Amino acid sequence: xxxxxxxxYLVDRPMSFCPGCGHGIAIRLVAECLEELGxxxxxVFPIGVGCSSLLGGGIEADRLHCSHGRAGAVATAIKRCNxxxxxxxxxxxxxxxxxxxxxxxxxxYRNERFTTIIINNTNYGMTGxxxxxxxxxxxxxxxxxxxxxxSVTGNPIRFPELAxxxxxxxxxxxxxxxxVPNIRKTKSYIKKAIExxxxxxGYSVVEVLSPCPTNWKMEPLEAMKHxxxxxxxxxxxxxxxEKEEK
Ligand SMILES: Cc1ncc(C[n+]2csc(CCOP(=O)(O)OP(=O)(O)O)c2C)c(N)n1
Ligand code: SF4
Numbered sequence: 001x002x003x004x005x006x007x008x009y010l011v012d013r014p015m016s017f018c019p020g021c022g023h024g025i026a027i028r029l030v031a032e033c034l035e036e037l038g039x040x041x042x043x044v045f046p047i048g049v050g051c052s053s054l055l056g057g058g059i060e061a062d063r064l065h066c067s068h069g070r071a072g073a074v075a076t077a078i079k080r081c082n083x084x085x086x087x088x089x090x091x092x093x094x095x096x097x098x099x100x101x102x103x104x105x106x107x108x109y110r111n112e113r114f115t116t117i118i119i120n121n122t123n124y125g126m127t128g129x130x131x132x133x134x135x136x137x138x139x140x141x142x143x144x145x146x147x148x149x150x151s152v153t154g155n156p157i158r159f160p161e162l163a164x165x166x167x168x169x170x171x172x173x174x175x176x177x178x179x180v181p182n183i184r185k186t187k188s189y190i191k192k193a194i195e196x197x198x199x200x201x202g203y204s205v206v207e208v209l210s211p212c213p214t215n216w217k218m219e220p221l222e223a224m225k226h227x228x229x230x231x232x233x234x235x236x237x238x239x240x241x242e243k244e245e246k
Pocket of ligand 2: 016017018020021022023051121125126211212213214215
C-alpha cells in the first residue's frame with residue numbers, strides 16, 4: 001500500500017511553478033493545515049503579485065489577487081467584514097517587504113486578526129530575479145550585479161523578529177522547505193498561525209525560506225543546500241512569539 005498522503009481537496013490541479021521551486025510545497029502545507037483544522041471551506045486568500053499569485057492556479061478556494069504589495073490592507077478589510085472566515089494573505093518577500101512594507105507592517109502593528117504567509121526566496125522571482133529587501137548581503141541579482149551593498153541599500157529585513165519584538169502580534173515564526181524535517185516543522189508553524197487566528201488573539205505571520213533555482217541559477221538540490229548553508233545564517237529558523245490562546 002502506498003504511504004503517500006492524499007492530496008488535500010483544496011488542491012485541484014498541478015501548479016505551474018519552475019522545477020525545484022518551494023512555492024508548491026508551502027501551498028500544499030497551507031492546504032493540508034486548512035483541511036486538518038476543518039477550515040477548507042471557510043478560507044479566503046488575498047494573494048500578492050509575483051509567483052505567489054500562482055496559488056490561484058492550483059487551489060480551489062475563494063481568493064483575491066491584490067495590487068502589488070496591498071494584500072495586507074485587503075486582508076484587513078476582508079477579515080474585519082467577515083470575522084468568521086479564515087483569511088490568509090499569501091505573498092512573496094518582494095510583495096510583502098518591499099513594495100508592500102507599509103501594508104505588511106501596519107497590519108502587524110494593529111495586530112489585525114488574520115494570517116500572513118510570506119515566501120522569502122531573497123529576490124523578485126517572477127520578474128527575473130531583482131534585488132528585494134531580503135536579498136542577502138553581497139548576493140548578486142539582476143539589480144545588484146556586483147553583490148548587494150548594504151551600506152547603500154540598508155540591511156535585509158527580518159520581519160517576524162520585528163513583529164515579535166515591536167508589535168503585540170499573536171504569532172511569528174520562520175520556517176523553511178529545504179528538507180523534510182524543516183518542511184514538517186514549517187507545517188506545524190502554519191498550523192499554529194491559523195489556530196491563533198481561530199482563537200481571535202491576533203495577527204500571525206509565518207515566513208517560509210524557499211528556493212528560487214531559476215533566478216539563483218542553481219540546480220534544485222543546490223538551491224536547497226544554499227538555503228541550509230547560507231540563507232539560514234542570516235534568517236534564523238524558529239518561533240519568535242507565541243501568545244497564549246484563551
Ligand atoms: C505596481 C507594480 N510594480 C511592479 C510590478 C512588477 N512585478 C510583478 S511580480 C514582481 C515581483 C514579485 O516578487 P516577490 O513578491 O518576491 O514574489 P516571487 O515572484 O519571488 O514569488 C514585480 C516587481 C507589478 N506587477 N506592479
Ligand atoms: S521564478 Fe523562482 S519563485 Fe517563481 S516559480 Fe520559478 S523558481 Fe519559483
